[in-house]
Amino acid sequence: MKIELILIFLISALSFGQRTDFKEVNFKKADSIALVYKGESLENLPILSHKLTKDLKLDVEKFRAIYTWICTNIENDYNSYLRTSKKRKKLSNDRESLLSWNKEYLPKVFRKLVKERKTACTGYAFLLQELARLSNLNCSIIDGFGRTATLNLNEDSIPNHSWNAIELNNKWYLCDPTWSAGRILLEENGPRFERDYFDGYFLADPQLFIKNHYPIDQRWTLISNPPTFKKYIEGPVVYKEAFKPCIIPLMPEKMNLIAVKNQTINFSVKHVGDNKSNSIKLLIDRGSGNNSIFPTTTSNKQVTTIEHTFTKTGIHDVHIVIDDAFIATYVVHVKKK
Structure with a gap:
């Protein structure tokens, strides 16, 4: 209870930002470092985090290097996403069982991530949080509802997506490493991941992010008057291309x-x-x-x-x-x- 109250205070006390806060920062060095360590092992996260950030001064550059590395080295596992979605739907009416299952399932997600370098959204969000934490950056996992042209939601839908919030210069920012990493192509022979880094979900504007990301905890919308969930699912379909020029x-x-x-x-x-x-x-x-x-x-x-x-x-x-x-x-x- 004490930890929850502290978190509530922190969320309400801090201000929130967007990518334009860092328009003077050149991310070329951070991106080039991520490229240098392409294919690096996940067996030792402290070493990986150190390699990605040791030559960078600004926290936002360090976070950028970690974010870019994850998005360009980890494959989206669509079959894993389907399995977890099915299980969560089955347990949706039993909150305690669902939380217990989530806690037990996370180590399995991480083991597969380390071994096969593939994961679903939970794994992306967890890895980003851990590598950021190892570089003394405050990063949180946000669970909620992702919406696209092919992900139809209704008022009875269960949470289907996870993303992150990162604290930089006493402001909170939103990002989605899963959707930045590429896209899932549903083909005749089964789903196939196509790697295609997309920069628009990195430190996205909260007013735009809420168009296709709705957190379970509304405070993580990072906007003063968030829409209800009903209004969210009734809104227009907003495509990722809207995020690059914002x-x-x-x-x-x-x-x-x-x-x-x-x-x-x-x-x-x-x-x-x-x-x-x-x-x-x-x-x-x-x-x-x-x-x-x-x-x-x-x-x-x-x-x-x-x-x-x-x-x-x-x-x-x-x-x-x-x-x-x-x-x-x-x-x-x-x-x-």
Whole structure:
């Protein structure tokens, strides 16, 4: 109980940050060190942590080297994810049994991680926490709900994902090493991991991170007014490409919208930092192919409003595409009246 109270105090007392806090920091040295030690053994974590951080001065550089090394050396084990998901679902109504199973299962996860260099999200988060801790960095594992175009959630869903929070310069930052490491391709012969490091989930903006990461403990959203879980699962699908330039979909708040013929709907996005968009379009699919539309847009400081009038009835899948990157998807049901 004492430890929990201390943690509550720490979370509430500290401020929260985002990647732009370190825009003056060049991560080339940290990334090059991670590359030098590619394939290094996991048998001795203190030695690995020391090698990755000994030549770096800033804590954020040390964390970057550890993060990059994990994301470029560990394979995502989709079959392990399916097995753990099945077990957690089975125990979802028995909290004590679930916590007990989690505690017993973690050593097995780590043994497989050390031996085969593959793991599910829990293993990624655990390894990041441990290597950071060995370099005197305060890193926490966050459990919750991840949401993508292929991960459908409802109000009865159980937690399906884990990620991390890291304390740097008395601020907390969010990151997701699992989703940074690459992608799972579901092929005819079974799932296959494709390694493809993605930088957008490193010290991500909390306002954007909450679009596809919902923690069990809402304090770890790191935002002052987090949405309810219901609002979270009702929101638009937000793609990882939104994270690299940091473009936050603002409105509408719900993915499924109802409109009448000839009604205009405004979609708005927020650009964080210095990024500016050269091209904004809507890709609309009515079931018979995609139709690219360059809509009317207006900008007010960091917020861009995208207007479109729906002149045809039916179901419209509306994809917001900025500089050829898919940012978010809405579904608009257009009725006659």
